[in-house]
Amino acid sequence: MHNLNLHLKQQPLDHAYALDAAFYRDNAILALENQHIFNSQWQLVGHTSQIQNIGDQLTIQIGDLPVIIVRKQKDELVALHNVCRHRAGPLSVETSRVESEKPPVLRCQYHGWSYDLDGQLKTAPEMQSTKDFNPFEHHLPKANLEIWQNLIFVCIQKPQKTLNEMLKGIAPQIKPINLKTMQFHHRDEYLINCNWKVYMDNYLEGYHLPHVHPGLSRLLDYRQYTTKLYDDYSYQFSPLDNQQNNNAGIYYGEGSAHYYTIFPNLMLNILPGRLQTNVILPAGANQTRIIFDYYYSDLHSDNTQKLIEQDQNFSDEVQQEDIEICEKVQLGLNSGSYIAGPLCEKREQGLVHFQNLIRKYLAPVLTYKS
Ligand code: FES
Ligand SMILES: [Fe+2]
Incomplete structure (x- = not known):
């Protein structure tokens, strides 16, 4: 818990104060934003036309988490944590040279472990003699994915609302x-x-x-x-x-x-x-x-x-x-x-709305003196 002197109360539109300076300069606040805002909200990652063929991929970092989005089927995209279960290496899609011979896999660029497009570990070079190693115990976590108006969004944690509900x-x-x-x-x-x-x-x-x-x-x-x-x-x-x-x-x-x-x-x-x-x-x-x-x-x-x-x-x-x-x-x-200043009721309503949402997500995880 942080003990910063922050104005965390929801501000009324006609009598609002801005966020305190600490919100804009503190690494601890950013860590909390990553955890409690970026991980729980839908994030735009790209457009369906950018990954049209099976095996096409997009990568993005959401908060602290690298994510890979892959076209698994003609009409199915998946989003997976882009963090190998061996020693946290990055993955990339590998497609078979002879088309339709083998489905694409996700190959780790560090030591070559490979996963299917559902994130299940399939092969791990030279691991056979390692005691108790069972590939079925290792898989990449999935993120939530939805498409709205051909724009692809990912949400790391379980979303509070569907994207369509939110943007309807x-x-x-x-x-x-x-x-x-x-x-x-x-x-x-x-x-x-x-x-x-x-x-x-x-x-x-x-x-x-x-x-x-x-x-x-x-x-x-x-x-x-x-x-x-x-x-x-x-x-x-x-x-x-x-x-x-x-x-x-x-x-x-x-x-x-x-x-x-x-x-x-x-x-x-x-x-x-x-x-x-x-x-x-x-x-x-x-x-x-x-x-x-x-x-x-x-x-x-x-x-x-x-x-x-x-x-x-x-x-x-x-x-x-x-x-x-x-x-x-x-x-x-x-x-x-x-020191947080007063905001203009006529011109800064959108800003108050945004800052109140920041307060809504951070207030429960911060202590404050009022
Ligand atoms: S970190 Fe992925 S194979 Fe080693
Ligand atoms: Fe501007």
Whole structure:
């Protein structure tokens, strides 16, 4: 148990205080977040189109745990702990050279033990003379896996809700946009020097727009943003004014822009014909890995080509501005000067919602002085 002076009480929207600095700089907090948040929540790992053939694999680290996701059958994916039962080596799929001769296996890259795609140990070189060694006693633990709109999610522990239950409101809300039509285009990655929650907080409010993104706030009508809060996600919405877009030299088409923040660390940025997913992964208490994946509904149309070009020019600029301010905020949080400050009721509701969820999961495992 930790005895940090943290505000762990749920904060009311109209009278909320931010999280204490210790939440953003303490390795013990990160260890608890890995154990009690990242291990118990659904994590986006990729798209079904990235592993189309039997034996195709994806790997990811969730909290402290490396995970491997493999296509076992045409219509079946499995997620397994990527930690060999011999001495914790990493595994990789090995497919037979002659197709259909033998099913693929998971081979450990350290001493060559092999497992079937259900995680059962099958062979272990030169172990025959080892007393009491029984391959059937060794298998890789499974993680839970679900697919939503062709996006693959994994949950290490037993999930509290199915993914479909948790996200069920999204597909009807974004109509006529259909996420199932999106095709993967490319990935951008960033490693930045701040706690993962600094980046989340920043994404969750438009309050900083006029100050941090002068270019962006000329294009978007910042007053029109609305935020709605749901159990496990928050939703920011803005109608797109086609005329205004064109005048501003960008082209998003007609319709609406939908921005979802799904607890704990996923953003879905949805525009007509385009989906961008952001996954925010802690890489230490003071470092964060950010993965942006871009998807478009019709990769070959002229309109999509314009969107791709525009996303590239535009996202980079905005992202650099956000990175710069987040890294400076981390210095402020590390300074020893900061005491949790009051939040803006009008502009920071999404942030209060996120921080209350952090409190909900961490309060039972932390002691506090009120
Ligand atoms: S660690 Fe996997 S075979 Fe040794
Ligand atoms: Fe920003």
